[in-house]
Amino acid sequence: MKLHIYDSKVEMGKSAAACAAYHLKQAIAARGEANLILATGASQFEMLASLVEQPVDWSKVTAFHLDEYIGLSADHPASFRKYLRERFEEKVDGLRAFHYVNGEAQDPEAECERLGALISGRTIDVACIGIGENGHLAFNDPPADFETERPYIVVELSDRCRQQQLGEGWFPSLKAVPTHAISMSIRQIMKSEAIVCTVPDARKAEAVERTFEDTISPHIPASILRRHSECDMYVDEPAVQRLDEETLDLYKASNGECTPGA
Numbered sequence: 263m264k265l266h267i268y269d270s271k272v273e274m275g276k277s278a279a280a281c282a283a284y285h286l287k288q289a290i291a292a293r294g295e296a297n298l299i300l301a302t303g304a305s306q307f308e309m310l311a312s313l314v315e316q317p318v319d320w321s322k323v324t325a326f327h328l329d330e331y332i333g334l335s336a337d338h339p340a341s342f343r344k345y346l347r348e349r350f351e352e353k354v355d356g357l358r359a360f361h362y363v364n365g366e367a368q369d370p371e372a373e374c375e376r377l378g379a380l381i382s383g384r385t386i387d388v389a390c391i392g393i394g395e396n397g398h399l400a401f402n403d404p405p406a407d408f409e410t411e412r413p414y415i416v417v418e419l420s421d422r423c424r425q426q427q428l429g430e431g432w433f434p435s436l437k438a439v440p441t442h443a444i445s446m447s448i449r450q451i452m453k454s455e456a457i458v459c460t461v462p463d464a465r466k467a468e469a470v471e472r473t474f475e476d477t478i479s480p481h482i483p484a485s486i487l488r489r490h491s492e493c494d495m496y497v498d499e500p501a502v503q504r505l506d507e508e509t510l511d512l513y514k515a516s517n518g519e520c521t522p523g524a
Contacts, residue, residue, distance in 0.1 A: 263493045265474075265513040271462045271498050275308025278460045278496035281520030282309075282388050283316035285456045289387040290322050295358070296387045299446070299454060300350060301328045301400070302342040304430045305392035307349075309460045309496070313390070314353040321356040326381055328391065328451075329400045330363035331440040332370050332416070340432035341365070363414070363444050370444055374414040381413050381450065389454035393461050393484040396422045397469045401445035406483035413450040418442055429465075448486060457493040459484075464500035471504040474513060494520060 268274040282298075289296035300310075327346065336343045343362045351360050361380050367373035396404060403420040424439040433439045451457070461470055473484040487493050494515070502510070 263488050263490060263495065263513060264515040265502070265510070266494060266496045266515050267502055268496070268498055271308045274462060274496045274498050275310075275460065276312045277520070278309045278390070278458050278494075279312035279316055281456075281494050281496075282313055282390050282458045283318050284520050285388040285458075286316075286318050286323060289385075289455075290319055293385075295322045295324070297384050298323055298325045299328055299386055299389035299391070299451070300325055300346055301389075301391045302345045303392055305460055305462055305466070306390070308462070309390060309458075310349045314350060318354075320354040321358055324358045324384075325350070325360040326377075326386070326446075327361060327363045328389075329443055329445040330365040332365050332442045332444060333440055334365050336362075336366070340427070365444060370416050370442075373444060374412065374416060377444075378413040386454040388456045388458060389451055390458045390460070391451065392459060393466065393469050393473060394423060395426045395465055395469055396420060397472055397482045397484045398423060399448060399451055399483045399486070401443040402448050402483050404483055405480040406448055408448050408480050408486065410447050411449055412447055414444055415447050416442060417445045448483060452486065452490055454490075455492060457487065457490055459487060459493060459495040460497075461495060461501050462498045464503065466497075466501045467504045470497065470501050474505060474509050 286296045330342045334341050351357055364373050401417050403423050419441055427433055427439050428436050472482045476482050476485060478485040
């Protein structure tokens with residue numbers, strides 16, 4: 263796991279996007295196609311804005327959706343389908359496919375099975391993700407399930423997770439934030455060949471600190487990223503303000519470039 267630190271969120275996002283594009287282009291060169299996982303939320307704004315400008319042959323890329331609220335319509339302002347459609351799919355040319363999570367499915371468990379069948383057996387070349395204020399990955403709140411092999415699962419959102427969604431301005435009140443979601447599982451995320459994790463802002467500083475410095479545990483879901491051999495985390499200065507010097511020396515990349523295999 264490598265840590266890349268930037269003075270601005272814009273530069274952070276550009277470098278994270280360049281790293282993701284590198285992995286996609288390598289996969290296309292090797293296999294003629296690539297598979298991508300995309301996340302949402304305020305942490306992904308700058309990365310996605312740069313990713314859509316990267317010189318990738320999008321006609322050879324299939325994208326998978328990380329998570330979605332249960333019961334929220336696809337045109338709701340907080341819908342992750344709306345977010346990714348507007349910020350990614352509509353801005354790239356000829357994407358091969360985008361497999362969205364249908365949060366409005368009458369049977370969420372059946373939707374998990376549908377999505378699982380689509381992603382199972384595929385090589386996921388890069389997952390572009392963030393981490394939550396409570397250390398969650400996707401909507402896997404603590405204590406997260408580190409054991410399930412199911413690619414997608416139904417989860418209940420913790421109060422802190424729901425407060426984060428409210429605080430980011432996606433909903434008018436806590437009552438309006440859904441209580442359940444369909445989420446990609448921890449093990450499915452960790453199966454990705456490469457992970458590009460983008461985590462800006464001081465409000466994520468505690469989660470970043472615990473991710474790097476606490477014991478790897480389901481109580482800090484993002485801590486499991488330390489077990490991934492090809493994970494690059496892109497942050498701004500406020501997000502790492504709580505890390506000690508020993509941690510920085512251990513994980514900080516020698517430069518801002520994507521360094522596969524380093």
